[in-house]
Amino acid sequence: MMVPVRCFTCGNVVGEHWEAFDERANEGGEDPQEVLDDLGVDRFCCRRMLVSHTDLVDVVSPYQ
Template sequence: MIIPVRCPSCGRVLGDKWEDFKERAQDGEEDPKEVMDDLGVESYCCRTVFLTHVDLLEDVAEYKKT
């Protein structure tokens, strides 16, 4: 849904890096490994969060009750 603000395993803040990652690795052509290295996301627990996240926020927002 929305990227966890912190890594559930180690607690490092990840929420501020998601937009950069998405722009460069998912929408862009860059290698996800290099983007994560560049953003300072080094531990595998945090990398898992980035690589397995499915961004559904926009889809779910359509059904928001008003």
């Protein structure tokens, strides 16, 4: 659904990086590894939160 605010494993805030990551990696065509390095997301658990997230808000919202 929506990107989690905090990492499930370590509790660091990852939600603040979602918009920049989505714009640069998914829409801009940059390498996700370089984008995460540039944003300062260093831990593997936090990186997987952003890389593996699928934004389904637009798909599910008509059914509520």
